[in-house]
Amino acid sequence: MPIQALLLRVFLPAVALVAIGLGVLTYSRLYDAILDGFNRKLIAASALTGALIDARDHDRLIAIARTEPKGDEAERSPEYLRAVLPMRRIREKLDITYLYTQVLGGSQDIIYVLDATTGEDHSQIGSEDDLPPETLAGIRRVQAMDGIHLSPIEFQQQWGLLKTAAAPLRDAEGRIVATAGADVNVSLIRTATQNALFASVVIGMVSLLACTLATLLIVRRIAQPLDRLRREALRIAGGDHRPIEPFPAPRDIAALQRTLAEGSAALTGQLAEARAAARAGAAAAGMAAVDAELARSAATPQLLFEGDAGDADAPLRRAAAARLAARAAADPALAARIERDGPPLRLAAGERASAVLDDGRHILIGTGA
Numbered sequence: 001m002p003i004q005a006l007l008l009r010v011f012l013p014a015v016a017l018v019a020i021g022l023g024v025l026t027y028s029r030l031y032d033a034i035l036d037g038f039n040r041k042l043i044a045a046s047a048l049t050g051a052l053i054d055a056r057d058h059d060r061l062i063a064i065a066r067t068e069p070k071g072d073e074a075e076r077s078p079e080y081l082r083a084v085l086p087m088r089r090i091r092e093k094l095d096i097t098y099l100y101t102q103v104l105g106g107s108q109d110i111i112y113v114l115d116a117t118t119g120e121d122h123s124q125i126g127s128e129d130d131l132p133p134e135t136l137a138g139i140r141r142v143q144a145m146d147g148i149h150l151s152p153i154e155f156q157q158q159w160g161l162l163k164t165a166a167a168p169l170r171d172a173e174g175r176i177v178a179t180a181g182a183d184v185n186v187s188l189i190r191t192a193t194q195n196a197l198f199a200s201v202v203i204g205m206v207s208l209l210a211c212t213l214a215t216l217l218i219v220r221r222i223a224q225p226l227d228r229l230r231r232e233a234l235r236i237a238g239g240d241h242r243p244i245e246p247f248p249a250p251r252d253i254a255a256l257q258r259t260l261a262e263g264s265a266a267l268t269g270q271l272a273e274a275r276a277a278a279r280a281g282a283a284a285a286g287m288a289a290v291d292a293e294l295a296r297s298a299a300t301p302q303l304l305f306e307g308d309a310g311d312a313d314a315p316l317r318r319a320a321a322a323r324l325a326a327r328a329a330a331d332p333a334l335a336a337r338i339e340r341d342g343p344p345l346r347l348a349a350g351e352r353a354s355a356v357l358d359d360g361r362h363i364l365i366g367t368g369a
Contacts, residue, residue, distance in 0.1 A: 016205065027197045034186075034193060035153075035163075042165035042182045043148055045094050050167040050180035052090075053083050053101065058113065059171050062103055062178060065113045065126040074125045080114065087116035098159070098183035101169055104143070109136050113178065121159075132156060139166050143176045153186055161187035229257060236264050302329040302356050307368070309348035317347055317366075324365050325355035339363045 057079040064074050074080060083101075091099040099116040100123065108128035115123045123129070131139070138149030151164040162183045169178040232244050244261040303325040305318055324345060328335040335357060338344060345353060345366025353366035 016209065020201070020205070027194075027201075030197065031190075031193065034190075038163055038184050038186060039150055039165075041094055041096070042163065042184060043150060043167075045090055045096050045099060045182040046165040046167035046180045047148060048090060049087055049099060049101070049182070050169045052086055053114070053169060053180070055170055055172045057083055058101065058169065058178065061113050061125065065103065065111050066105070067126070069126050072124075080125065084114050084116055087114060088118070091116045096182050097162070097185045098181070101178050101180050102139075103178045104139065110139070129158070135164055135166075139179050142166050142168050142179050146176065149179075153190075159183065160185050161190075229260065232257075233260060236260070236267070302326050304354040304356055304362060305351070306353075307348075307351040309351060309368075311348065314348070314351075317345075317351065318353075321345055321347070321353035321366050325353070328355040328363065328365060329357055335363055338365055343367050 060079050061074075061077075061083070064077075075084075087099050090096070097117075098121070100112055101114040102110040102112055104110055106128045109131045110129055112123040112127050112129065113125055115125075117123070132151075132154045135149075135151045135154060138151060141147070142149050146168055148168075149164075149166040151162075153161060153163050155161050163186050165182045166179040168176040169180050171177045235242075244257065244264060246257070303318075303322045305321055308314055328338055335355065338355075343353075343364045343366050347353060347366045347368045349368040351366070351368045352364070354362045355365050356362055
């Protein structure tokens with residue numbers, strides 16, 4: 001069996017199994033983390049609500065709820081507003097779907113007392129509802145044994161897919177007479193999580209398989225040597241003419257590699273010769289320019305130069321003084337500024353340079369230390 005076919009038979013199934021396993025593990029861990037976050041939020045919201053509500057106010061509201069009240073009038077009472085307004089803030093801050101208090105009894109399973117929900121989902125005081133069997137049993141355990149009940153995700157015909165927590169709520173004498181409930185509708189979140197993870201796993205698997213196949217069939221055989229050859233050519237074109245290090249490649253690419261290496265070596269020699277000739281020409285031109293400048297400075301009539309330090313830089317100092325003297329003689333403003341501010345040139349000890357102006361005046365343009 002060819003090595004490429006053997007690699008494909010072993011590698012691709014392994015990649016697929018690993019990708020599927022990681023996708024399932026990621027989904028399981030993420031889903032558990034989401035549920036744990038909901039559990040903590042629901043427990044905190046229900047317990048806080050149960051501890052926050054004034055027992056005397058709630059006892060009066062329970063009595064009102066059991067007498068089938070007019071909801072609008074009862075919900076405008078001071079007792080109701082004192083309890084429900086903080087509950088609404090808790091629901092908004094914790095992003096809870098429903099937050100309420102309830103008592104067992106009535107023609108159905110429970111009677112709603114307080115409800116922090118607003119809008120069409122609001123349950124008026126005294127309204128009744130049936131609960132799933134497990135949630136109802138949990139509420140009864142809370143009232144009988146204290147603690148907090150946390151339900152699994154359950155479907156309720158009226159409210160949808162909910163996860164519920166119920167905490168004890170005591171009366172003025174300390175007895176557990178009601179529960180504070182907190183619900184989160186998790187159907188949309190769970191569906192979105194499943195869809196996102198499923199799409200991610202599918203896309204990741206397809207991409208991984210395609211990339212693996214392309215890598216094995218193209219990169220290992222053609223793309224990698226060609227890309228290396230391209231980088232070497234760009235390096236040479238950019239001015240880096242180091243020798244090309246041999247690398248494994250198919251026969252045709254290896255021939256191109258040898259040709260490129262030979263051309264690079266020849267080009268390196270030609271460039272070295274051209275650089276040497278250019279440096280020699282530039283040096284000769286520079287020396288000619290210096291000699292011309294020195295000759296011109298010696299014949300400048302505007303310069304009066306006294307003293308000679310006798311060092312190698314003396315002709316250069318004289319040339320600079322000559323150029324400044326010529327500019328000062330041609331520019332009265334510059335001459336006035338030099339005369340006012342003092343000589344700008346620093347010469348060697350014992351040397352002194354003056355500019356001779358058209359009116360016959362001499363101004364000092366340079367002096368030694």
